[in-house]
Each structure stands twice: as C-alpha cells, then as structure tokens.
Amino acid sequence: MDTSSWDVVVVGAGVAGLAAARLLQDAGRRVVVLEARGRVGGRVHTDRSEGRVTDLGASWIHGVDGSAVAAAADAFGLPTVEFTVGGYQVDGRPIAYHAPDGRRMSDDEAARFAADVHTVDRTLAEVVAASGPSDSYRDVVERAVTAQGWDADRSARVLEHLEHRSEEQYGVAADELAAHGLDDDTIEGDEVVFPHGYDELPARLAEGLDVRLGHAVSVVTRSSDAVTVATDHGLFSAGAAVVTVPVGVLQAGVIRFEPPLPDPHRRALGALRMNAFEKVVLRFPQRFWDDDVYAVRQLGPAGAWWHSWYDLTRMDGEPTLLTFAAGPAAHAIRGWSAERVRDSVLGQLRRLYGDRVDDPTSVLVTAWQDDPWARGSYAHMLPGSTTADHDDLAEPIDGVLHLAGEATWTDDPATVAAAMYSGHRAAERVLGRAVPVERLWA
Template identity: 30%
Template sequence: MKPKESVCNGLVDGTFVSLLERQQLSSPSVIVIGGGISGIAAARSLFNASFKVLLLESRDRLGGRIHTDYSFGCPVDMGASWLHGVCNENSLAPLIRCLGLPLYRTSGDNSVLYDHDLESFVLFDVDGHQIPQQLVIEVGEIFKKILKETEKVRDEHSEDMSILQAISIVLDRHPHLRQEGLAHEVMQWYICRMEAWFAADADMISLKTWDQENVPSGGHGLMKQGYYPVIKALAKDIDICLNHRVKKIADCHSKVLVTVEDGRNFVADAAVITVPLGVLKANLIEFEPRLPQWKVDAISELGVGIENKIALCFDTVFWPNVELLGVVASTSYACGYFLNLHKATGHPVLVYMAAGRFAYDMEKLSDEATVNFAMLQLKKMLPEATEPECNRLKKRLSP
C-alpha cells in the first residue's frame, strides 16, 4: 500500500515550502504513526470525519500486538485473541457483531480463572496423573477467600505492596487457608493463571490496583476466526504505508514534519502517535521540540507485561475436549497450561502460554529449544502426545 499523491505526499522532489502551499488548499490532514489497533482505529475515525489520513507503520503488516497467523491453514491469533466484555459498552463488540465474527464464550464475569470458567479444564501433576476436579474446585474457592482477605491488608497499609506479599500476610493470619501437598500445587496453578492475566509475576502485581480494572460486563469470548478481519475492516480505504519506520517528528510552521528511516519526509496538519511503549522508552523517535519532562517521566515510569505463545498444530487430536490443559507444580513459575483451540474452533491446535519472568526466560532459548520445552510440558500431562506437524512462536507481543 502506497501513499496517494493527494494525501501527505512524501518529499522526494520539490521543497517543503511548496508542499505546504499545496496543502493549504486542501482538507485538514493527519499522519497516524503506528498501525496497531489504536492507530488503525484513530485513522478510521479521522477518515470517517473527512480528514485526509496517512498511516505509517514500521512493520510489514498491520495489527501490532494483534497478529493472526494463517500458516497452519487456519487462523491462530499469536497476539490478542479475546474480546473481554461482550457488550455494547465495549467499542469493539458492535463492530465484531456487525462483521458477523463468531465468538467462543470462555467465561462469565466472575470466574476465578478470569477468562475461563472452572467447568472446562483438566489439571495434571508432574507425573501425568489427572487431579480430581473436586479438589481443583475446592482450592479455587479457598483462593477466592484469600484474595478477599487481601482487601483488608490493603485497607490497613497506606503504602502499596505486591499481591504476593499480601497473600503471605493473609496466610500468616489464617493458617487454615494454607494448603499442603497436591492442594498447594493446585493453589500455585491458580496464582500462575493470575500472573497470566496480568502478564506479570505475583510479586510485581500491585495490591492497591490489581482488582481495580474496569472490565466491561458480558463475559469473555475467544475470536474463532481471529482478529485480522477486524483490522482489515478498520483499515479499508485508508492510505497506508508499511515498512515505514519513523525516525523524527518535528513541529514546523504550524505543520508536522515526519521523517522516516530512508530520509523521506511527510507533512500534515497534525500527527497522532500510537507507537508501542517500548519504542518510546528506547527513544527510537526524535521529537522536535523535545517532549515535556512530565511526559518523559510518565513514559519512563510506565511498564508493560509480557506474555508469549507457542502454537502447535497436530495431525490428530489426542487430548481431552476441554478449554485448558494445565500442569501443577510447587511454584507458580513451574506451572503451565495449554489453550485448546480445537474445542473453540475445530482446528487441531494447542497454544502454550507463558507470562512474566518465565516468558522472559523462554525468550533466551532458540526456537527449536522453545518448542521442545513446550512438548516436554505436554508429555508430562499426556505421555502419548505425538510430535506437532508444524509450530509457530510469538516471542513478545510488543517490542
């Protein structure tokens, strides 16, 4: 996709002044920098409001952390894959419904597993023995009680602490809630799932804010056909340039001058910047004038969690017909789980999920070693597991 001559044309020949003169005779123009869901949604809104819009994206694809992979012959979301809050309050829900995209419901609003219900999963110990469902449910109820008690800890302390530290305080106060043996390992799996929801370890999750997230009502739905159709619909008719890495954004003569990596310049009346937080943290874009200090400080202090996926496609289905298959362990770090896409979509695909420090550590492995590790975890649960026909890895959902 290349920019049209009439929209924020690049300065290959001619001068900046002549381009300004041409644009003064045209409609207001905006350059959107970054082709993730935020950038595409912004571009769509501006386009619908009759602005001239050019979107610059550094990758060779749109979507950012939304990335639907079709290499298995079926859609597999290696980035975002759920709609959290299936209701009109969620601005994506009406669009998804309008596009006729089906959702697979994985949980209601109050699931202890956050985006899955207790009814559709099986857990195994490290020796491959299935854990009784009743034990899993009982430990889940105890986990809810522990989290409820952390609210009292929060009220008693003016300074923040991690949710893990608060859980430790609760268990010291209420020893009867402490679990031993297999029940302790199941409890660690629940903590592992909590860490996956926040894409951070429990000792990094804020006690004061962990339950303050305003998730719209309506439960959680998995995108059966992937998120790419949403990206495609939002991008329709918008002037988009892929493989255009922005290096500088300058305020010039009441206009915005954007310089890309190969030295070309683009000019518009305004710019909307939706690049990933990691790009801003790494100072990969020069701003002229410099960003105000309060904004630099905010960028520095913000963090982003990490969750990685390993998708494995098999010739035949040999696993139980449940949404999640998990392995418990003595620490949350050693626990793990697979998302069963076959139940949701009918395709023989399992997706191993890794979050927090575990995800960071996994990134140090080669692709081959990463797949081997995932298969080792799968064979702990299902010794008869066959080798995958093919696999795909997504290391880091954001740079």
Template identity: 35%
Template sequence: MNRRHALKFGALASAWSALRKLRKAPNVNTGKQETVLVIGAGAAGLAAARELESQGFDVTVLEARDRIGGRVWTDNSLGHPVDMGAAWLEGTRGNPIVKLAREFEVETTPSNYRSNQAFDTEGQIIDKNAFFQLLLKTDRALEETAALNRKLSANPSADIALAEALTHSAWDADLSEAELRIARWMFAWNVGADAAEDLKDISLRGYWAEGEPEGFDGAYHLFPRGYGQIIEGLAKDTSVRLNTQVQRVELDDHGVRLTADGMELRADRVLVTLPLGVLQGGSVEFVPELPKRKQQAIQNLGMGVANKVVLAFAKPFWPQDIHFLGYASGQEGEFVEWLNVLRYTKAPILSIWSHGDCARKMESQSDAEIVEHVMQVVRKRFGKETPNPIEALVSRWDSDPFAGGSYSSLQVGATHADFDALAAPVGGRLFFAGEATNRQHYATVHGAYLSGVRAAAEIANLAR
C-alpha cells in the same frame, strides 16, 4: 436483517462514507484540508484513522511492520488461523468490538473458562474437589490483601507487590508442597495472566484501586477465524504505508515533521500510538522532548510479557470437548493455560500461554528448545508415546522491536493517573492513543480501539 438486505445496506454505507470524505475538514489556520499522520496501524491507530477520515481529514497511517494489526496478529501459516497476540473479546456487554464484529460480519464464539482440566507436575489430573477447595483458599487470600492495602493507603506513596502482600497472612499454613504449587498456579492464571507479570511485579495498590471500573461484563468470546478480521475491517478504507519506521517526531510552529527511514513527512497534527514498550525503549526521538510527567508515566507503568507456543498435531490426543487445559507448574508463569483450539476450529492445535519472567527468559531459547520443553510436559500428562507436533509457532513479544512486550500493567509504584498522563495531548499538535493510554480498559484491544476514538475526537475538536 437477511443477507440480501445486509449487502444492500453495506453498499449504501460505503457510498455514505465516500460522501463524508468529500466533506474536507478545513485547517483553522490555512483553510486547507487538515492533514494527520498516525504512527502505528494497530487497533488504536486504525480506529483513529477511520474516525478522522469519516470526518474529512487527510490521514496517513505509518506502520513499521510489513503487516497491519500490531499486537493483533492472526497467523495463517499452519493452514488454520491462530492468534499469536490478542485472541479474546473480553466481555460482551458494552464492548465496542461486538458492534464491529457485527458490522464486519465476523463470527465469535463463547470461550468457557470453567471448562478446564488442570494437571500437576507429575502429569496427574487435579481432583475437582481439591481444585475448588484451593480456588476458594486463594480467593480468600487475595481478599485478605485488601485490608493490608487499606492500611497502606494512609500513605499515598506506599505500595508493595501482591506477592509480598500475600506473605502477610497465613493462608498457606496447612498446605502441602504439591498443594502450594497448585495454589501458586491459580494466582498465576487468575491474576498474573491478566497483567502478563509475576505477582512480585504487580502493584497491590493498583490491584485494589478503588473507584476504578475496569473492563466489560459478559462472556469472553474467541474469533474462530482470527481477531485479525476486526483489524482488516477497521483498515478497509484507510491509507496505510507499511514498512515505514518512524524515528523522529518534531513539532514546530507550522505543524509536525516526522523522519521515517530517511524520508521527511509533514502534517498539521500527529497521533502517536506507539506501544508503551517502544516508548520505554526510546527508539523514537521527540523534539522537543516529551513533558516530564509523560516521561515519568512511561517509566512508572509496567510492560508485561505474555507469549504463546502453538503446537499443531496430526490428530488430537487430549479431551476434545473441553476449552482449556491448565498446567500447575512449579515455575510461576510457565505454560499456565492451554487453549484447545480444536474446540473452536476443528484443527488439532493447542495454544499454550506463558507470562512474566518465565516468558521473558523463554525468548532467548530456540523454537526447537521451547517445543522440546513443552513436549516433556505433554508426555508426562499424555504418555511417553505422544507424537511430536507436525508444526509449531512461538511468539516473542518482548524482543519484538515494534512491541517491546505484550501489554501495559500496573507494576509496583504505578497508578491509574499514569495512563492519563500518557494519554494527554502536547501543545495541540501531538496526540497519544494506544492501550496504555486507557485507564479503564488498558491491556486490551477494546481499550486500544476506544483510545483511538478518543484521540480522533480530541483532534477533530481542535480543528473545528
């Protein structure tokens, strides 16, 4: 389709969407238009609002922050878009975000994990051959934990951490201290980063859960102008009230009553897309209290922490064509993965990822302390004369009161059934969406989006 056609088609599409909104969804009891309040303007809440609005519901999204997007946060303060939360479109095959990117005319570009240069604590580049030998060894060590998991699964309540499971074989017997550090970094990069947790907090049972199809196949892509563009596209025709923090959700015979910053709001139904970390923190009161099984799920699931340190330099001093640098730190989760933003945007920026306890601890340090610490590592690798960054950004998702962490994970003791328990509606008026309600695609933007679409269908089915 050429651009002229696309524009024409775009105009037709918005006329059609306006027409659909005129077709009000009647309330089965009163005959009036159904009202729905959605708590949270992240991918899940905005997806649900868009679906419901297109079916004629009267929807208002309540958002505590002064911006939309939640854990999708494209920061433009450096003069270039940088994603401080979600950055990757994880797998292109069947991923609904691909369709949205097309609809909103958002550019994506492949991100190649094989294009990386790893270095050790001495600042030495890890030889490619040694790298692949260790990668094979760590892959085999992980494979061996599957047998242990099968043995344990005879007892449905038995679960141990992946870190403990790895101690059951002698995979590391012939490794030097330096090689061990690299191998541990490989576990952190390949497994820990996905959970935003250390291996001591990742469930063996969850890691090997059989019959649990997870994620989409295909390449990972980045958004050169930021993931936030997808959020903007989703929110386009939606009514969002920013700076509106919900404190209380009460169900009564007539519907739902919400308290937000001293205001009282009423609706027929409410969709909660609060992050798992916020539900765990208990800052929102539910009356009556949530069913026991849902409360149990909230406690069982883990909320991993991943943070980014983004450094903008006057000019690049690192290899410009590679996609990633990797730092085999002696400390699990520390500065694990360095995205070469320059590769995608031409801006001399590195985005450095940490996760797990290390990322949690870092949050108590000042920006200056964190940057100083990264720069010590940078100078080991690139020389003492490497200049300081001209600007830096640091995320703190764990202490963020409206996130309480980065994304959900299967910590020891949790199962996929906990995601379902969190997703279950309560009494036909209270509905739940958000990444932690999606057993197949938790911890992702597409998972959050799909959960919003699912919750919208639940509401629409009840209203019919």
C-alpha cells in the same frame, strides 16, 4: 512530498491508530497513517501458513458485554467463538486440574481449590485497597493468603495460582507488578476468539484509509500549530499528530521528540514497562486430553513454567493447545529454537498424559520481546505506579500532539479494547468534540 496536505498524521497502524484515523477521516479530516511494518494490525496479527489460522498477538475479546470491539466485530460480520478462559479464571468453565504429582484431580478436589482461590480473592480486594504505594502484587497476595491461616500446602497452591495470574494476565512476575496492577481484571460477559483470525478487525478498520506501510518514524517535531514527522521516506506535516507506538518503542528512544516530551509524560512513561509474554501453539494428530474441557491445568512446582493449556480445537476442529511462556519463563526461553520450546512443553504434557502424547504436527512460538516495533506484548504497571499513569500519558501536548495506544487507557489497559478506546479519545481531542465510537463501524 506535499507537506501541507494533511490535517492529521497518525503514527502506527494498530487498532489505536486505525481507530483514530478512521474517526478523523469520517469527520472530514485529511489523514495519513504511517506504519513501520509491512502490514496493518500491529499486535493484532494472524499467521495463515499451511492453511491454518493462528493468532500470534491478541486472541480474545475479554468480555463482550458493552465492548466496542465486540460491537465492531458484529457489525463487520466477523465470526467469533465463545471461549471464556482468557482471564485466568479458576472455574466458571470446565478445566481439567492436575495435582502437583500429575494425577488428575477429582471434581470435588478441584472445586475445593477453586473455592480457596475465591476466598483469597475476597480478602485480596481489601488488602489491595489498603496497600502502600510501592507494594507489589506479590506483597498483597502473600498478605491475603497468610490471613487465611491455612497449612503450607493449601496456601502454596493458591499463592502459585495468583502468581501465575500475574504472569498470564500481565506477562510479569508478581513482584514486578504494582499491587493495583490487576485492578482492571474484570470480565463483563462471555469471552470470544476469532476462528477466521483477529486481524480481520484491523483490516476492516483500515479500509479506505491512506496507510503508508514501511514508513518508520524517527523524529516528531512540534510547534504551537503544527507537527512534522520524519520517516525514512521523507517528512509529513500536519496540524496535529496522534502517536500510537507501544511504550517500549517510546522508551527505547526509537522516536526523538523535538522538543522532548513534557515531564509529566516522561514520568508516566517511566511507571510502565513492556512485559515478556509469548504464545506457544501446538497442533496434534489426535486429541489426548479430556473432552469437554476448556483448559488443562497443572498445580504445584512442576508447573512453574508450563501450567495451563487452552484447548483451541473449537477454532477449526484440529486438536490444538495454546500455552504461554509468561514473565520469567518468557525471559528464559528468549532465543530458544521452536524445537527446544516444544520439547520443554511436551515434557510437562507427557508427565500428565504419558505416551498418549504424540509429537505435534506443528508448533508456533512467538517472539514479541524481540519485535523492534513492539518490544514486548503489552505494558504493565511497575510497583510505585498508579492507574492514573495510563491516562496521564494521553494528556494532549501543546494542543497538537496526542499519545494513544493500549497503555494510555486506564480502565482496561493491555487490550484491543483499550487500543480502540484510546484511538477514539485521541480523535475526539483532535476534533475538539465528541463523536460516537459507533462511527467506527457505521
């Protein structure tokens, strides 16, 4: 190995690493990307078995207005389909709501429920702003619901919805999420999904880069003017390194830093945690749910785990529902067989639709919690953390080492966009000057 031939070593070929590497190479730097897996994309990963396209990691661009991910997808000619339900919206797009007893709610009942959620949301913004440093999302949600003075049932439905929002948006129970943990939860414009697979995006970003697959990094050693990265295929040295592995990988000590990461970085790392969030994708021989809805939703205690099903039929015409095991449900199903998960989900669907629910023709269940190179789906803020912890993690270290990745971006963490912007920022810091993000798809 010629250890002197690189200007920058990038660790991780997810969207953050590929974005950084592409911008650095575009600026004339000699760049190598080291990736532990046998593929690029990281948590953007598409299954193409049996001729079907299923995104196992990210699905959505959560709002296309002003999004660099949307601009890149457009420029690369990647088809997208509008599907504006990714942010756990209560309405805005048609949703088939079912009451706690399983009965389909009328449009008026559903509209009253949605109005209640909007009312609490307005109070919630003020309660979050006034919250204490160690308050959880559950604390603020309870305060905001109690302030309405509603009866027990009406309060319970909205409380449930907001707890499920914490679980679906961040893969964590509301009492383990910081009060400010959903502050970034705004969506500008329509949301879209990728009928040909989200992985086309990292595949295009990786074109022309020197990506070394199957290179697991174990040690990152820095001096005042160089970084040496040890892998199971030897050493790589460069003037700078950009490390984009998920915070779960950093916390597990998979990579040893010599010298250790500075205290502010370790403190920020301790304020974040990888979540538990798994996808369950079921394909059916025929559609049994309502036409023209984006999702089916079950209110009440019966929907503690399985409460929302997203209609992905629009992707390829095959009747398909996506649901999530999120937070407590994801912990509970860890280690279950796909059949056991399927039966559990079908039990709920049959409660709503009876024997119209055929057995699915295909079931996919993800296991990001057990993925050694991810250790969860994305990071969330623990109670006691602040939104600035994300940015603190990305502060340059000794002028030669940069951390990047979704968890290092404050405005909209936990997304593909955050990964891309964090890679862009790392590239600018390595270069010591601004570069337009548009160079990614130029």
